[in-house]
Amino acid sequence: MADWSPARYLQFSDERSRSFRDLVTRLAELLAARDVTPSDVVDLGCGPGHLTEVLRSHWPDTTVTGIDSSPAMIERAREHDRRTTYVEGDIADFAAGRLDVTGADVVVSNAALQWVPEHRDLLPLLRDRARQALAFQVPGNHDAPSHLLLREVAAREPYASALGAPVTRRATDDPVGYADLLAAPGWAVDVWETTYTHVLAGPDPVLRWISATGAQPTLHALEEADPALRARFEKDYGAALREAYPERPYGTPLAFRRVFAIASRT
Template identity: 60%
Template sequence: MSDWSPTAYLRYTDERSRPFAELLARVTGAGTAAPATVLDLGCGPGHLTALVRDRWPGAVVVGLDASPAMIEQARAGDPDGSYVLGDVRDVAAGALVAGLPERPDLVISNATLQWVPGHRDLLARLAARAAQTFAFSVPGNHDAPSHRTLREVAGRAPYADAVGPVERRAVGDPAEYLELLAGPGWSVDAWETTYTHVLDGEDPVLRWISATGAQPVLHALDAHDATHGTGLRRRFDADLGAALREAYPRRPFGTPLEFRRVFAVATRSGTGADDGPAGPGRDGRTVVA
C-alpha cells in the first residue's frame, strides 16, 4: 500500500481523538507514578502525541509511525515533539530503534495495532517493553455496515479483479485481550465503548472510511488506474458512496455513525512482572538504525 494521507485523516479530528482521550484517562487513573518516558506507537500526524506531552510536561514523549507522510506531518505540525519513522513489529521484537527510549514507562497505541498482521501475538512483547504500563485501543467495527458495505462493493465487478480479496481486520474482544495480557504482577483493565458520532457534510461516512479502513482498496484502485488508464477509483467512490448513504441515512442534525472501540490497559502491579505476561523480556535484542 502506498502512503497515508494526513489531510484526509485529520478531517474528523475531534471524533478520532475521543478514544485516545478516554484511553489516556484510564492510564492516568491506574495508580502508577507519572511516566518519565512515553512511546506512542502509530502516532500518525502527531496531534494525539502532543496531548500526552501536555498531560505530562516533564516526560520525554516519542511518537513512532511507519508512514513517512505521517511522520513528516507530525514533525511539521508539532516541532517541539520527537517523531521517529519505524515499525511496531521491531519494537515488539525487542529491537533498539534509533531515537526511541529503550524502556519507556508507558507504551501507548491508538488505532494502529489492527493494521499489524498477527497483532495478538505481539501484545505480550509490547507490554514487556513498558516499565509501568502498556495501553492501546483498536477499532472494533469490522462488522459494522460501513465495512460490510466496503467489502461487498469491492467484491463486485469490475473492482474485484483490481482489488483482490478485502481483508476483514477483526480485532479481539475485551475478554480476549484480558486473557492475553493478564499474568503474575500485572493488572489489566479491558473494556469497549460504542461512540455515536454525528458527521456533517456530503458523504461523510465515505470520507471517514476513505481515510482509514478503505485505504488498501483505494490504493489498489489508484494503482490499477495508473497502470491501465482506467477510471475505476472514481466509479468505486460513486458506488460506495451511494451504498453508504443508504446504510447511513442523513438526518436533519447530520449523519449518525456508530463506532465501536476496544481498549486495554495493562499495568505492572508488583513483583513478577519484569517481562510481559508471556513475553521474552529484554534479552536477544537487535539494533535497528
C-alpha cells in the same frame, strides 16, 4: 499500500481523538493511584502527531517518542511538534527491539495495532517493553455496515478482478480476548469497550471518514489499476453508505465501536 494522507485523516480529528483521550484519562487514573508519573512515553502509530498534547496534558514533563511507518505522517508530525522525537518505523520492529528506541515507562497505541499482521502475538512483547503500562485502543467495528459494504462492493466486478483478492476483514479481539493475552504475574489488566455515535457533517461524511483509514488499501489498489475505476468504486460505495447511514437534519450519525486495554505493573 501507498502512503497515508495526514490532511484527509485530520478531517475528523475531534471524533478520532476522543477514544484516545478516554484511554489516556483512564491510564492516568490508574498510574496516579500508584503515585506513578511516567518520565517517558512511546506512542506507537502516532500518526500526524496531533495527539501528543493529550499525553502532555496529563504529564507535562514527560518525554514523548512517536513511531509511525508512514513517511507522510512522520513528516507532518515533525513540522508541527518540535518537542517530540518522531521515528519512522514499524510497530513489530519496536516490539522485537529492532528500532533505535528504548523502552519507556508507558507505551501507548491509538487505532494502529489492527494494521499489524498477527498483532495479538506482539502484545506480550509490547507489554514487556513498558516499565509501567501498555495502553491501546483498536476499532471494533469491522462487522459494521461501513466495512461489510466495503467488502461487498469490492467483491463485485469489475472491482474484484482489479483487486485480485477479496478485501480482508481486519479482525480485532474483544476485551476479554485482550485480557487473556495481557494477563501475567505482576500485571493488572483493565479492558472495556465503548460505542461512540459520531455526528458527521458535510456531504458523504461516512465515505470521507473511511476513505482516510479502513478503505485506503482498497482505494489505493484501484487507483493503481485505473483511476477511473477508483472513481466508479467510490460512486457505488458512496451510494451504499448513504443508504446505510442516512443523513438527518442534524448530521449523519456513525456508530463506532472501540475496544480498550491497559496492562499495568502491580
